[in-house]
Amino acid sequence: MLTGFKLRKRDEPWKWGALVIFLGALLISLLISAFLLEGQGKSAIDGLFILWDGSFGHVWALEGALLKAVPIFLCSLGVAISFRMQIWNIGAEGQFALGAIGATWMALSFPHLHWTLLMPLMFIMAFLLGGLWAGIPAALKLKLKVNEIISTLMLNYIAILLLDYLVFGIWKDPSSYGFPMTPKFSENARILGMFGSSVHWGVALCVAVGAAFWAFMRYTRLGYELKASGQGPRVAKYAGMPYGFLVMFVMCMSGGLAGWAGCVEVAGTTGRLEPSLMVGYGYTAIVVAWLARLEPLNIAFASFLLAALRVGVENLQLELQIPAAFGEIMEGMILLSVLAGQFFLTYKLERRKLSD
Amino acid sequence: MSTCDFIRPARKPLTENEVPVVRLVGVTKRFGKVVANNNINLDLYPGRIKALLGENGAGKSTMMSMLAGRYKPDEGHIEIDGKVMDFSSSKEAINAGIGMVYQHFMLVESMTVAQNVLLGQTGGFFINPKEMEKRVGELAGRFGLDVAPGARVCDLSMGEKQRVEILKLLYRDSRILIFDEPTAVLTPEETIRLFEALWKMAEQGKSIVFISHKLEEVLALADDIAILRRGVIEGEVDPDCVESKADLACRMVGKEVILEIDRAPMESGKPVLEVRNLSGMGLNEVDFEVRQGEIVALVGVAGNGQKPLVESICGLRKPPRDTIVIGGKPWRRFFAESTWKRSLSYIPEDRLGLATLRECDMVDNILLTTRKGFAIGPWLDKKRASTETVGLVEKFDIRPGRIQALAWQLSGGNLQKAVLARELYREPVLIVAEQPTQGLDISATEEVWKRLLEVRAMAGILLVTGDLNEALQLADRIAVIYNGRILGMLPTSDKATPDKIGPLMAGIVEEAAV
Numbered sequence: 001m002l003t004g005f006k007l008r009k010r011d012e013p014w015k016w017g018a019l020v021i022f023l024g025a026l027l028i029s030l031l032i033s034a035f036l037l038e039g040q041g042k043s044a045i046d047g048l049f050i051l052w053d054g055s056f057g058h059v060w061a062l063e064g065a066l067l068k069a070v071p072i073f074l075c076s077l078g079v080a081i082s083f084r085m086q087i088w089n090i091g092a093e094g095q096f097a098l099g100a101i102g103a104t105w106m107a108l109s110f111p112h113l114h115w116t117l118l119m120p121l122m123f124i125m126a127f128l129l130g131g132l133w134a135g136i137p138a139a140l141k142l143k144l145k146v147n148e149i150i151s152t153l154m155l156n157y158i159a160i161l162l163l164d165y166l167v168f169g170i171w172k173d174p175s176s177y178g179f180p181m182t183p184k185f186s187e188n189a190r191i192l193g194m195f196g197s198s199v200h201w202g203v204a205l206c207v208a209v210g211a212a213f214w215a216f217m218r219y220t221r222l223g224y225e226l227k228a229s230g231q232g233p234r235v236a237k238y239a240g241m242p243y244g245f246l247v248m249f250v251m252c253m254s255g256g257l258a259g260w261a262g263c264v265e266v267a268g269t270t271g272r273l274e275p276s277l278m279v280g281y282g283y284t285a286i287v288v289a290w291l292a293r294l295e296p297l298n299i300a301f302a303s304f305l306l307a308a309l310r311v312g313v314e315n316l317q318l319e320l321q322i323p324a325a326f327g328e329i330m331e332g333m334i335l336l337s338v339l340a341g342q343f344f345l346t347y348k349l350e351r352r353k354l355s356d
Numbered sequence: 357m358s359t360c361d362f363i364r365p366a367r368k369p370l371t372e373n374e375v376p377v378v379r380l381v382g383v384t385k386r387f388g389k390v391v392a393n394n395n396i397n398l399d400l401y402p403g404r405i406k407a408l409l410g411e412n413g414a415g416k417s418t419m420m421s422m423l424a425g426r427y428k429p430d431e432g433h434i435e436i437d438g439k440v441m442d443f444s445s446s447k448e449a450i451n452a453g454i455g456m457v458y459q460h461f462m463l464v465e466s467m468t469v470a471q472n473v474l475l476g477q478t479g480g481f482f483i484n485p486k487e488m489e490k491r492v493g494e495l496a497g498r499f500g501l502d503v504a505p506g507a508r509v510c511d512l513s514m515g516e517k518q519r520v521e522i523l524k525l526l527y528r529d530s531r532i533l534i535f536d537e538p539t540a541v542l543t544p545e546e547t548i549r550l551f552e553a554l555w556k557m558a559e560q561g562k563s564i565v566f567i568s569h570k571l572e573e574v575l576a577l578a579d580d581i582a583i584l585r586r587g588v589i590e591g592e593v594d595p596d597c598v599e600s601k602a603d604l605a606c607r608m609v610g611k612e613v614i615l616e617i618d619r620a621p622m623e624s625g626k627p628v629l630e631v632r633n634l635s636g637m638g639l640n641e642v643d644f645e646v647r648q649g650e651i652v653a654l655v656g657v658a659g660n661g662q663k664p665l666v667e668s669i670c671g672l673r674k675p676p677r678d679t680i681v682i683g684g685k686p687w688r689r690f691f692a693e694s695t696w697k698r699s700l701s702y703i704p705e706d707r708l709g710l711a712t713l714r715e716c717d718m719v720d721n722i723l724l725t726t727r728k729g730f731a732i733g734p735w736l737d738k739k740r741a742s743t744e745t746v747g748l749v750e751k752f753d754i755r756p757g758r759i760q761a762l763a764w765q766l767s768g769g770n771l772q773k774a775v776l777a778r779e780l781y782r783e784p785v786l787i788v789a790e791q792p793t794q795g796l797d798i799s800a801t802e803e804v805w806k807r808l809l810e811v812r813a814m815a816g817i818l819l820v821t822g823d824l825n826e827a828l829q830l831a832d833r834i835a836v837i838y839n840g841r842i843l844g845m846l847p848t849s850d851k852a853t854p855d856k857i858g859p860l861m862a863g864i865v866e867e868a869a870v
Contacts, residue, residue, distance in 0.1 A: 006444045009426065219738065221731045228724060231713055237672050238702065238710050239724045240694060350444075 007347050017345045025337035054315025055308040068307035070202040071261035075285030078257030080294040085250045086230045091152030092258040093282025094159030095130040099259025100266045102129035104273040107189035115188040130259020131252035138251035181274035191268035202264040210296045287335045377402050382432035392418040394587045405564040407578035415587040424456045425449030455525030456534040465510040473523045500556045515546030534565040624649040628786040628816040630681040637664040640841040646816040653819045653831035661840035670702040696728035701784035705791040711775045712763040719745045752777040769800030790820045836860040
């Protein structure tokens with residue numbers, strides 16, 4: 001315990017607490033990162049400057065961050081909707097993979113279909129596969145009372161292996177010199193840049209989905225029922241809500257949104273299915289949802305911030321030869337320090353009086 | 357508890373030269389604009405039981421939380437043994453000898469009694485379990501707190517768990533023991549044993565604070581009574597000088613309160629609930645009906661089958677086929693076709709955990725069971741819901757009067773009023789009210805009673821209660837449940853009924869009563 005200070009429980013909530021804690025946590029994480037850089041024999045000042053420069057200093061950096069924010073945002077929205085009902089879906093990574101597989105399946109099967117038909121087909125299949133993948137743990141939870149945290153997590157690994165199987169096997173591009181990847185999609189299956197920039201239309205999709213999510217939670221009966229049954233199956237039963245249906249629904253929505261993220265990634269960014277698609281957006285999404293306290297607008301900001309961090313760290317990696325894990329460490333540190341900081345929403349530090 | 361049939365030790369008069377162990381001097385505490393405690397002066401003496409009587413929201417909990425070091429007074433101070441204390445944590449208060457038994461126990465369920473008592477104690481790292489149990493057993497014997505030191509806490513009754521909480525405080529040598537509504541969770545028999553233990557503790561010089569709003573208990577137990585009203589000590593009275601319960605109640609709420617209520621006769625109509633030969637889930641051939649216009653009370657010691665019966669009537673569990681008929685429809689059909697209006701209203705015991713959403717505002721809480729009435733296709737008409745909520749808040753006088761208030765911010769009485777407002781808005785044909793006035797103060801109780809009597813015009817009511825007085829005041833018929841079986845259905849119009857209930861609750865059947 002710090003001498004000279006003591007902890008006291010807050011009588012009233014702290015008005016700007018959440019923001020102050022977030023910024024404070026960010027600062028602490030950056031400071032620790034600076035120490036880590038020094039520990040590797042790099043200049044911390046340079047490192048932080050390069051990190052900033054690579055995240056926000058250039059148009060290309062901002063565009064890169066925006067592109068990376070798209071899948072994170074969609075996954076995170078999906079995670080948030082299930083978290084609101086207190087269903088702990090941590091399988092966005094796997095549902096993302098299934099979405100990518102679904103979109104690829106359509107893109108490879110009907111490459112000559114006009115884009116106005118092919119694109120909806122890809123999105124529908126991505127939503128369907130992602131949603132079904134999330135529906136498995138939901139059904140297991142309802143029928144056999146299997147804890148969804150474990151089943152969603154385990155399904156992630158299965159999904160990734162399934163993706164590997166496809167790109168190493170039946171979908172492998174014969175002209176890829178043995179690299180595990182599918183052929184490039186036809187032009188009809190690509191999401192293009194908006195107004196000639198490299199930022200594709202996935203960003204617009206995010207805006208639309210985010211607004212729809214907000215309106216759904218706020219103005220619909222189903223949205224209300226989801227929120228209310230977050231108090232548990234007994235309350236749902238008390239109020240005559242179909243708890244089983246709601247769990248299935250919320251998980252399928254959650255998985256479907258992650259599936260869309262996968263679809264946008266293959267159609268917008270890579271243009272093919274390949275193992276390097278799986279860079280942990282589904283896990284970052286959980287961090288984002290939690291940092292944003294499950295609010296869509298906050299999720300948008302937090303997605304962008306963590307996406308920018310990823311871009312910045314990539315830059316840092318190139319410039320200073322920092323290991324790739326550095327970004328994950330920072331992400332983890334931000335989450336942990338924000339979570340630890342929430343302690344100060346209920347407690348405050350007071351200077352000890354001389355009389356004590 | 358309606359009667360207190362036990363002998364209390366003679367009250368000692370307070371001598372002139374007695375020194376208070378705790379003094380609250382001019383203590384004031386504000387939360388924002390609300391003054392929870394205003395200029396409180398209170399003395400606690402060793403060897404005496406001080407009852408703190410007050411309505412919900414009168415400031416009892418705030419006051420005791422300051423004493424227990426959880427809050428800091430804005431003005432005034434607390435003295436212990438004449439020394440001014442400034443607690444900044446509950447730990448400091450515990451070290452100063454103040455201990456509190458909360459309504460919700462803080463025990464490790466999987467550990468034994470002795471382990472719980474010694475948990476967090478300084479001393480050797482390893483303690484021999486035998487030695488531990490011996491020490492705790494001795495302590496329990498000294499104060500007449502009968503509980504096996506080697507038993508696991510999860511196997512104990514509520515009364516026994518409470519004794520473990522008390523032992524924890526005694527083991528820490530607490531000199532001032534605060535009890536926050538300790539009898540709310542106890543059976544009448546356990547209550548008496550608690551009282552006996554309290555007297556024993558007082559005899560050995562402990563200073564005891566007993567928070568309650570049950571007048572009989574306070575009169576039977578206390579050496580002094582302090583009445584708290586709206587954050588102010590309204591007066592201190594000597595229980596021997598209290599003329600009547602009504603007088604005391606009057607001082608507590610500040611207006612004349614009728615502890616009895618007039619029950620106008622009401623024509624009973626069609627049966628709205630029929631339970632036929634329901635067995636299983638701990639029940640045994642339960643058979644009764646509730647008609648529109650009547651109140652049937654289900655009384656019994658807690659845990660005799662009330663829970664499964666209520667839960668199956670209200671759709672939280674599935675009863676066997678053809679055992680429950682609601683509003684003329686078999687259970688399955690009733691819940692399949694259930695509408696939000698003219699249906700079944702369940703007012704559960706667990707107000708904050710089941711009947712309301714703790715983190716949600718009044719509008720969302722009103723919507724919980726009425727949402728179908730505000731649905732337009734997939735949308736919810738939140739505007740109309742807000743308007744209706746404002747109306748209900750006003751009509752039922754739910755405080756604070758803001759519809760933005762979250763459920764957990766409401767006091768028990770106001771929360772219950774909100775639940776009642778919502779459920780009556782649905783114009784139900786059957787109401788199942790479970791302990792509807794538990795933990796409520798007199799004026800809120802009266803309000804709830806009045807509403808229940810009023811709605812007989814449209815509904816039949818099954819009143820599940822542990823309060824015999826409530827059953828006798830409200831019900832037309834009283835069903836006594838024991839060990840999953842209804843041992844008697846007694847009309848309250850019969851003068852002999854009150855005397856018959858007690859033996860039946862204990863499972864004693866003299867003749868073929870059923």
